[in-house]
Amino acid sequence: MNSSPSDPQTDDDAYMHEALALAARAASEGEVPVGAVLVQHRRVIAQGWNQPIGGHDPSAHAEMIALRDAAQKLGNYRLLGTTLYVTLEPCVMCAGAIIHARLSRLVFGASDPKAGAVNSVYDVISKPRLNHIVEWRGGVLEQECGAILRDFFRARR
Numbered sequence: 001m002n003s004s005p006s007d008p009q010t011d012d013d014a015y016m017h018e019a020l021a022l023a024a025r026a027a028s029e030g031e032v033p034v035g036a037v038l039v040q041h042r043r044v045i046a047q048g049w050n051q052p053i054g055g056h057d058p059s060a061h062a063e064m065i066a067l068r069d070a071a072q073k074l075g076n077y078r079l080l081g082t083t084l085y086v087t088l089e090p091c092v093m094c095a096g097a098i099i100h101a102r103l104s105r106l107v108f109g110a111s112d113p114k115a116g117a118v119n120s121v122y123d124v125i126s127k128p129r130l131n132h133i134v135e136w137r138g139g140v141l142e143q144e145c146g147a148i149l150r151d152f153f154r155a156r157r
């Protein structure tokens with residue numbers, strides 16, 4: 001990654017590519033392909049991919065796994081100054097966790113018209129009732145992030 005002087009847009013694309021690689025890993029394990037990386041000071045400090053089926057855990061979404069991993073590493077449930085990159089718009093559970101963890105920023109790829117909780121079905125992140133505001137951006141590598149999901153479901157039909 002070459003981005004000096006820093007170009008936030010280029011950085012967003014680069015980190016989303018890392019999240020996409022994790023989504024592919026989820027697909028290879030038979031899980032819905034969603035991947036996430038958590039970045040602090042321009043360094044990936046945690047990663048996650050969907051594993052509710054394999055983990056027998058309904059909360060094992062890519063975002064939750066990345067947040068748990070980061071909180072353990074930092075020894076703090078508050079992940080201040082971090083940005084979460086996730087290939088799919090977070091659900092209500094993950095949006096809630098993102099707020100609890102006090103993330104600074106959220107970047108997602110494809111929108112989720114069935115369960116998205118940033119600005120699609122619910123507006124947990126975009127219109128927070130809580131006092132913590134998370135800056136957010138959607139639609140980063142939207143085509144790739146949506147295609148990996150469509151391909152996965154098409155193959156299973």
Ligand SMILES: [Zn+2]
Nearest residue numbers: 061090091094
């Ligand atoms: Zn979720």
